[in-house]
């Protein structure tokens with residue numbers, strides 16, 4: 001997404017731009033794949049940052065404006081309602097911020113005033129703080145449970161750091177998830193990708209699919225040649241890399257640099273099960289669009305010492321968006337939990353398949369156990385198709401080392417690397433998710449390609 005957005009932006013200004021993608025399908029971590037008669041999105045639970053038409057000055061509107069893309073081409077449909085579920089209580093939220101506020105007023109009446117103060121800060125803050133989010137929000141709230149409940153979805157939707165995140169990132173996500181909201185196109189991620197591809201073509205982007213970068217040859221601290229998987233060589237004045245910071249360093253084949261960047265490999269990886277059901281999720285007790293669940297008092301957001309950590313995670317039902325008078329053809333529940341990439345990688349092929357099936361069952365059981373009025377037996381017998389992807393699947397298809405969807409813990413906020421004409425965009429620049437990565441692509445193209453040209 002960041003690579004596509006950056007390429008469009010550069011192409012719009014008449015510069016010659018080559019977009020290289022190793023995979024044969026566009027979209028990266030937010031692509032789609034076909035299995036059997038089904039097409040599944042890789043990473044789409046929710047498009048964050050949703051605002052209604054006409055709302056100006058937000059990341060979503062910036063994308064449409066900066067890329068000159070018609071908003072309708074994304075076909076965004078708003079969520080119905082989401083939930084943060086802890087053993088002690090639940091908080092409900094939707095694209096109407098007042099619902100979260102009211103939910104806090106009901107469950108944490110003594111904290112509403114603090115929450116209001118915090119909201120003002122989130123809305124007005126302009127400075128990015130690298131301080132610990134846990135440390136900072138402690139000074140706002142008296143009840144540690146509320147703090148954990150607010151942290152849970154924000155960690156899950158964008159922290160590359162175990163058990164914490166930078167306060168600046170916390171505020172960005174607070175805005176994109178709570179103050180703005182969730183949406184999804186009726187047809188999943190495809191219309192968004194198609195809209196970007198169409199725009200890229202219009203502005204003359206040359207796009208090569210199934211052709212990756214094998215090596216970046218440097219000379220006098222500049223990338224002098226880009227060696228492609230097929231052995232051919234291309235050159236460019238500026239290179240924006242969206243594949244990740246350590247992944248980019250590995251292309252330079254410089255042992256000192258690589259050693260340094262290996263320490264910056266993210267530890268957070270996930271497993272996701274996709275269950276196609278023979279009845280609507282609602283009939284099985286699943287009412288919400290997204291549920292962020294946590295089964296202990298404190299959120300454990302870290303690489304587990306086991307294949308999967310079932311103590312917390314996400315349940316998503318793509319059926320629960322407001323598609324007007326349409327409903328999705330398939331009934332789907334997706335369950336995500338943290339997983340250990342090194343442990344999945346160490347499995348033999350037979351064990352790997354076996355463990356994936358076991359994980360699928362446990363993920364469904366977990367989803368049922370945190371959802372009131374759900375029978376696990378009924379849920380299991382309603383499954384008519386299943387798929388699971390593990391951290392190693394993520395690495396295989398996107399090249400993300402360690403299956404680290406949120407990339408490296410230390411971000412390159414200005415996009416610069418030690419190489420003069422090589423820049424990072426997307427996840428490891430610091431903005432992630434569907435909308436965040438596009439914003440990053442636009443910003444890095446503006447800063448390092450377009451301003452360099454002017």
Ligand SMILES: Cc1cc2nc3c(=O)[nH]c(=O)nc-3n(C[C@H](O)[C@H](O)[C@H](O)COP(=O)(O)OP(=O)(O)OC[C@H]3O[C@@H](n4cnc5c(N)ncnc54)[C@H](O)[C@@H]3O)c2cc1C
Pocket residue numbers: 001002003020021022023026027028029030042043044045046047048211212213214242243270272394397398399400405425426427428432433434435437
């Ligand atoms: C399971 C899952 C659920 C998610 N849920 C959501 C969600 O609900 N909402 C949301 O907003 N975000 C979600 N995300 C996150 C979101 O998908 C990512 O943050 C975003 O897509 C990252 O985009 P990017 O451009 O930074 O990187 P990537 O998507 O990783 O793009 C990098 C691209 O580079 C390609 N590549 C790698 N190596 C090479 C090479 N050497 N040469 C050429 N090409 C190469 C890869 O194939 C890939 O296409 C989810 C992700 C996953 C996996």
